Structures are given as structure tokens and as C-alpha cells.
């Protein structure tokens with residue numbers, strides 16, 4: 430599950446991918462195949478449901494070419510002293 434305050438994205442190592450397309454069948458809402466059978470990620474930040482499908486695809490990838498990258502999102506935007514908020 431994506432932790433509060435973070436985003437998760439599916440990543441592909443194109444050089445490692447075999448282009449057979451197992452992942453796209455397991456995560457059809459996130460991945461589609463190009464004309465040669467190589468996956469293209471269609472979703473940027475994964476929802477909870479999409480994250481589950483992405484994890485299935487990562488586990489099933491025979492070439493270990495998929496991974497999930499989680500990035501913390503700052504909860505508070507700090508402003509430089511003297512910079513006012515536009516109204």
C-alpha cells in the first residue's frame with residue numbers, strides 16, 4: 430500500500446525486458462504493449478488498487494525488469510523568508 434504522504438510509480442528497465450508481455454496481462458490498467466510486445470506504463474502515480482496489480486507484475490516478471498519506486502511527498506511547503514503567498 431502506498432504510505433500517506435508518498436507516491437508510488439512502476440518502473441521498467443527496458444534493457445532487461447524480454448518483451449513477452451506477462452506484466453501487461455497482470456496489470457492491464459497500468460501497462461499496455463507496444464507493437465513489438467514491450468510494455469508501456471500508462472499510469473503515473475499508482476492508486477491503491479493499481480499498486481496491488483503492479484506488485485503482481487513485479488513478482489511475475491521473469492527478467493526482474495520491473496520495480497516500484499516510492500517517493501515521499503513533502504506535507505508542508507516551506508517558503509523562503511519574506512516570500513508571500515499570492516492571493
Ligand code: SF4
Nearest residue numbers: 446447449450452490
Ligand atoms: S514481464 Fe518483465 S520481462 Fe516480461 S514484458 Fe514485462 S517487464 Fe518485460
